[in-house]
Amino acid sequence: MTYVNTGSFVTQPGRRDDVVAILTRHSPQLAASGCRSYEVGVDDAQPDTVFVAEIWDSAEAHEQSLHLESTREAIAEAMPLLTGEMTQQHFTSVGSPLRD
Amino acid sequence: MTYVNTGSFVTQPGRRDDVVAILTRHSPQLAASGCRSYEVGVDDAQPDTVFVAEIWDSAEAHEQSLHLESTREAIAEAMPLLTGEMTQQHFTSVGSPLRD
Numbered sequence A, B: 001m002t003y004v005n006t007g008s009f010v011t012q013p014g015r016r017d018d019v020v021a022i023l024t025r026h027s028p029q030l031a032a033s034g035c036r037s038y039e040v041g042v043d044d045a046q047p048d049t050v051f052v053a054e055i056w057d058s059a060e061a062h063e064q065s066l067h068l069e070s071t072r073e074a075i076a077e078a079m080p081l082l083t084g085e086m087t088q089q090h091f092t093s094v095g096s097p098l099r100d
Helices: A016-023 A028-032 A059-065 A069-081 B017-021 B028-032 B061-065 B069-081
Strands: A003-011 A033-043 A049-056 A082-095 B003-009 B035-042 B049-056 B082-097
Touching: A003 A016, A003 A028, A003 A059, A003 B003, A003 B049, A016 A028, A016 A049, A016 B082, A028 A033, A028 A082, A028 B069, A049 A059, A049 B049, A049 B082, A059 A082, A059 B017, A069 A082, A069 B049, A082 B017, A082 B082, B003 B017, B003 B069, B017 B035, B017 B049, B017 B069, B028 B035, B028 B069, B035 B061, B049 B061, B061 B082, B069 B082
Parallel strands: none
Antiparallel strands: A003 A049, A003 A082, A033 A049, A033 B082, A082 B035, B003 B049, B003 B082, B035 B049
16 A cells, blocks of 8 residues: 655754755665655755655555665765754545545 | 745544545546655544655646645645644655665
8 A cells, every 4th residue: 555754854053955865866776665755855944854755556666665775875975964852643545635 | 946835734523534535535636746655644642643755746736736626626625624733744754775
């Protein structure tokens, strides 16, 4: 079932755009692993926060993606730029008003 | 720019599926208003919470959708079933690892 993972990461002061650059680096492996949508974003009201919203074929697909080389490299590169303060919500989709 | 709106709503005890039914009611108006993705979901660990994750063409498209008849009707119908406790995150997407 469609799995949605959303969250935010607080970065070290002034390092938001560096984290955005890491997270938006093109990764063909992700699509091949069942990632349907992966938006990385910002909110001017929170200048040191990076937001993500991901839609996956399943929770298992998301879980397995964490073991991809590109994902592990991105996490290792981003970690020093983060404060550790984060939020996360994940859920299994049970429908959409866009689908009949 | 792509706008992402995510959040959760705590429902009155036992009313989660009623709220899901309202939010997943097919609404062709949404797609016509710039809604690209709208997932409604649940998490077994939080039995009285409904989650949403929406992707829009822009923040303006999302804002205007709140004035759609189908949206206003859904909100009015769901409100009595909610406790008022909610979370919300919204951001402007600046990229995706799925896009080159």
